Amino acid sequence: MIRHLAFAITAFACFTSVSQATDWSDIAFPVKTHDFGTVAVGAKTEFPFSVVNTMSSGIHIQSVRASCGCTTPIVVDQYVAPGATGTILARFNTSTFKGKKGATLTVVIDQPFYSEVRLRVDGYIRSDMVFYPGSIDFGKIAQGEATSKSTKVLYAGRSDWQIVDIRSNKPWLMPVIKETVREGGRVNYELSVDLREDAPTGSFLDELVVVTNDRSMPNVPLKVSGQVDSALSISPQAIAFGSIKTGEAFTKSLVLMGREPFQVESITAEGWQIDFQPTTELKKMQMVSATFKYVGNGSGPQKASFEIKTSGANSVTAKGLVTADIRVQ
Template structure:
């Protein structure tokens, strides 16, 4: 009887040990999965002004073989609104969760824990964290400078007001930009009875690169404790000339072998094509006979380099005339040896 009882205890202990090991292994796997899926779990907004558009995007990477589904995200504080930007994330793809700091309704030191609930391919909860200080004496109106769509090559300016109430000697000392083509200028407009107003204007220069941009200017004040306040600036710079297709795959070819492709070019203004060039390539095309906003161009590409192997090179299309514009595309090919 005693031997049977001892044997039963031994079996039970063995089963318990295996269960504990499995539980520890599952926890370790879950930790490894969340570390890969959420490479960033905390963000510090720093000191921001009342009404400023303050947001941060947490990337979510699906490293698994099945589709990930984010069921919901809940915030521990109303100072932050979480927004699921991609509920379903395919294997190998990256989604995002946007955290919006509600600077128009909250003030002072604030923070929130965002609990992300995932129910596919298996259930899991991940906690993200944001923190920041919303100063009550300084307001941006509007809370961000948003340019929307911009035409490349055109200088555009937009403004916001900086409103302050407090010290009579308060000043904006500088506004810093880390982009040479984003040029901020600040001008004081009001100073009376502890109230100070500025107009902050941002110019986008003609040499701004194409594509979407989102950046932060740093407004530097004479506050000793909180001198730097960020201001969000965003926009989409669109090329004056677009190419379709922008990436041209020529496949496998020999040096000196010509391959033809049809290009569709669209400009904001009527144009003629002047040149099409690329390092290591000879590109011939039939000159356009009429100035139009859309041109169909038959181009012939010939590799004139002296090395075989995979090739990846930019090509540049330039229009004719005094208001010439350019656009870039990409050539890819596999050049065979002789």
């Protein structure tokens, strides 16, 4: 009994000290509202609300309820330890709802003290435009491996409707759009996304913006996600030499990181002669000075993958990208 009373007093003191500066929920929930904007039917539309615990006691989320079925709350972290950050995911149900929708998410916290915090999401689910599937998920990809995924954009409405642009804020995510059907007010597109070989390692969650000729709602987001894995990483992974002459040599310092100690056996690229001083020690990090010389037959903009291979029975490889504008002498 005394122990519980002491804990309650400690929690209350912590709560009081935080409240004196500001509402504690403003610290625990730095973002309380989110506008999804305009989204397509079937689009995977989610937003993670952060739960930041700056107190000395853990935060336990008892439940989260939504005021509207258009949004499903998902408690990713039921318990948030002191100094840690948890997540409550708000999922917009774009497959079953249409039009202007919004929901209040009531977060019920029962530890270290009882409290209710309200979060808000809003958005407009347009009924005339569908993504199928609703997002592009690359899954797990080996670093240095170029790959492609696609989705369909289905539209029913105006006969003059069209997609005029696709915007990506990542240079290694390259979207391509192709119209496949146009019959009266029905228009279909194939939207493919190329993941370049210089995509950085780690998980990514991003979005493309599909730009249409709609005056009122021209921009529609599309989620793109994946995880790039590699036993060997290269920095820099993309090397751009700019305008150079055939046979002109340039030296770059490369930092290589491996999961296990390694030595570098070779560095190769089609159309390029790459000279380097072989490493002599087994280490998890190697610094290599490599000299690149273009010896190919092409001219103008050139792009090639360069591959670094380690030695030994457990040899691994990693790929990067080298580009240059070749001027023939």
